[in-house]
């Protein structure tokens with residue numbers, strides 16, 4: 001049977017400066033979802049990349065005295081190195097400066113123009129350079145500044161091409177009605193409807209003549225294609241579009257999930273669907289707008305100075321501590337605070353105390369009492385039920401949480417099994433059982449139940465903290481590490497465990 005497909009994307013990030021932990025946040029979550037889907041049998045296409053054109057980058061390059069491409073190249077190399085250190089398992093990395101992308105965006109622009117959906121007009125508006133966004137008077141914040149970044153806007157007037165967004169307003173609302181899960185969380189959908197759609201969609205300026213660092217309009221080359229058409233198209237140009245016969249396009253479009261930060265939900269749920277309707281293409285199945293990681297109440301940004309290279313955290317605490325924090329700390333969809341203290345507290349509480357200790361104690365006891373040999377004589381007692389029943393239910397609990405994109409809750413549920421396992425050790429007191437030879441089969445059963453709970457947790461954790469999960473598999477010396485072996489009782493009984501390794505070292509907070 002052919003596998004079901006799953007196409008998931010992150011935003012393509014601006015390489016205007018080095019990436020920070022906020023970019024990692026989106027990308028780690030997308031990676032965990034992609035890995036989870038792969039493990040559950042989907043044919044996954046996971047895409048990330050960089051959004052390289054625009055006035056802001058042109059300016060930054062100029063300030064540095066280099067060409068825009070020379071400005072972005074090292075940042076992108078660093079980003080790729082960061083993704084590799086974080087274990088980001090992307091299938092494709094798109095750059096908007098890729099020749100294929102540029103050519104295809106020009107074709108997309110022409111298709112929309114030929115259809116009459118793009119026309120030439122004059123743009124008068126208020127422009128925010130850092131955000132590369134135009135605003136109308138009524139959209140500005142209470143101080144007359146950019147509603148997104150609260151910096152100054154300035155008036156500009158120029159000849160420009162426009163996309164007939166207004167034409168698609170009714171169709172868009174109809175699409176929302178028919179696809180109630182299109183925008184998640186639901187609060188973001190209401191925001192789109194009330195703040196942007198109901199007041200009326202205005203046609204959108206889609207070309208600029210005031211800067212050069214962009215993709216030229218083929219039939220009017222003093223214009224470059226303004227960022228959003230260039231950027232949003234990445235999700236289809238990577239698949240070969242406009243060639244709708246391309247294998248990738250036929251297989252993966254429409255996208256199943258565009259994961260984006262809340263500040264760009266508007267572009268993904270209004271402009272992007274309207275562009276796709278203009279092109280006569282299917283719309284993505286879901287856009288999830290997650291919250292921001294903030295530091296001390298403010299947005300992490302390259303400009304506010306609270307930036308630290310995320311590789312420093314990886315070097316200091318390990319890749320899985322960083323991944324775990326990003327996935328576990330913040331209810332997905334909300335804003336959450338990032339601090340090194342919080343990262344340390346999470347690591348010590350969950351990874352060191354709950355997970356690391358359990359694995360270590362259990363493997364050490366197996367070694368001490370039975371020379372690391374695994375056996376299951378099935379001498380059960382009532383107390384086993386709470387552990388075993390939960391372990392049996394866990395895969396479907398996690399599945400439901402992942403389908404609802406409640407990633408932090410899925411992890412919490414997996415850790416509940418680990419906590420129950422620790423409690424099971426306290427309740428069954430293996431060291432007491434070990435005192436009497438007559439209890440040998442009971443003790444073997446207790447250890448088997450623990451090892452089996454660890455194995456099941458490690459399989460489920462593979463999508464989230466893959467390194468740790470692999471290390472546990474190695475210690476267990478088991479071959480049954482795939483999702484189709486999740487059933488309780490699949491740990492082999494003719495194996496010998498490997499030496500216990502310390503999974504996580506306690507982080508000393510006084511240091």
Ligand code: MSP
Pocket residue numbers: 010011012013014015021022023025026051231232234259260261262263264291292293294299300
């Ligand atoms: N280039 C556009 C996106 C185009 S997508 C067709 C862009 N780039 S960006 O570099 O500003 O990155 C935006 C994305 O990075 C956000 O949507 C979000 O997913 C992520 N984050 C950036 N800072 C973040 C935090 N502080 N916290 C969480 N996510 C953050 O917008």
